[in-house]
Amino acid sequence: MPENKPLRICFLVAYFHPFESGAERQALAQGEELVRLGHSVHVVTHAMPGVPAEDDVRGIKVHRCIRSSKRGPLFSISFVAGAVRGLMKYRDQFDLIHTHQALWEAVAAGVARSGFVRGIPTIIQPASSGYYGEAEELSRTKGSGLLRRLILRNDAFVAISKDIAEQWTRLGVPPSKLVTIASGVDARHFHHGPSAIEHQFPTRPRVVFTGRLHPQKNLDVLLDAWPKVATSTNANLVLVGQGPEREQLESKAQALGIVDRVHFFGAVPDVADALRAADVFVLPSVAEGMSNSLLEAMATGLPCIASDIGGNQDLLRPEAGNEAGVLVSESTAESWADAITGLLKDSDRAQKLGLEARGRIDTVYDLRLVVETYIALYRSLLKDLARFREGEPPGEPGVLSARREPRPPGMTQGD
Secondary structure, X not given: OOOOOOOEEEEEOOOOOOOOOHHHHHHHHHHHHHHHOOOEEEEEEEOOOOOOOEEEEOOEEEEEEEOOOOOOHHHHHHHHHHHHHHHHHOHHHOOEXXXXXXXXXXXXXHHHHHHHOOOOOEEEOOOOOOOOOHHXXXXXXXXXXXXXXXXXXOOEXXXXXXXXXXXXXXXXXXXXXXXXOOOOEOOOOOOOXXXXXXHHOOOOOEEEEEOOOOHHHOOHHHHHHHHHHHHHHOOEEEEEXXXXXXXXXXXXXXXXXXXXXXXXXXXXXXXXXXXXXXXXXXXXXXXXXXXXXXXXXXXXXXXXXXXXXXXXXXXXXOEOOEOOOEEEOOOOHHHXXXXXXXXXXXXXXXXXXXXXXXXXXXXXXXXXXXXXXXHHHHHHHHHHHXXXXXXXOOOEOOEOOOOOOOOOOOOEEOO
């Protein structure tokens, strides 16, 4: 494929905009940037009540055509069948498939690659690691052996964190198929500056969490820590976002007697405004791939405190002696209270952490850099396909090699 020829990419993801979770937000951001650069992006995704089946979202062609049973074993069968049908239906409109999740999406891509859309390279991108990650979910799923074989038929696997790379290597992905490409954030939109909703927030200091109020985010530990934090610093905790745990968390704040210091802000039109109104960002999750919320907070120049897990480690661990944030190793109220209180009382350190965090965004995690790396991977796979069709041997029998071209900056081979 000529280096300047526009690419035609199909994202396969369970749900898409206006549904917002980590994988969906990253798919939207990457798709929007690809379109801005002149490429064509299609999304095959789940149907949503009240949302058009055929849609144009910021230049991305969205096909909400997958219909599945609500739960039980029929969900997986019906989802995979619907995904394969969708890929077949729009087969002539794309040259490569990129999944933004890696269980049933990866199974569907593996099935499709084996016959229904033969000759289309497939890239699998797991969204998370740990208990909520696809690798561990696969191990808990009936028929995991067969599903694993179907998943491993795909051409390339992208790990957004070291933890994900290690999990999928143990699962059987060979080094020749595995690359590490971080998630990205729009550094033009997320930056330090005045906030349009500053007046809606409680008095400073403000410690802010943004994201879903979900068990994975482990927000109980923040509430347990807050009586000590509030006593020491008079700080307010602001939880920005919605989710299934909101009612339980509100009840807990009431029981702990901290309702005047814990504020449930709900969803906001633009989370960048919420971050620009914050003094410290916190993320106590028990599992993460590479958190969009943490990337956004870093881009805003906030000092960040996060659990010492998964992609949080990739983003915040010290490099060349420089810290980019605070990693909390123990998920206890005392550990979190000490970390938050210590940072609120050390303004010089907080400022240095925010500056280092923004610097890492500019050099590694800017969405424009990340998408350039993906484009290089796409072109490498399509070039291998062209060689294969011309009779040249691929990297290994029956598999397109993602590793035949020199790797661009930011794209590393899995361990």
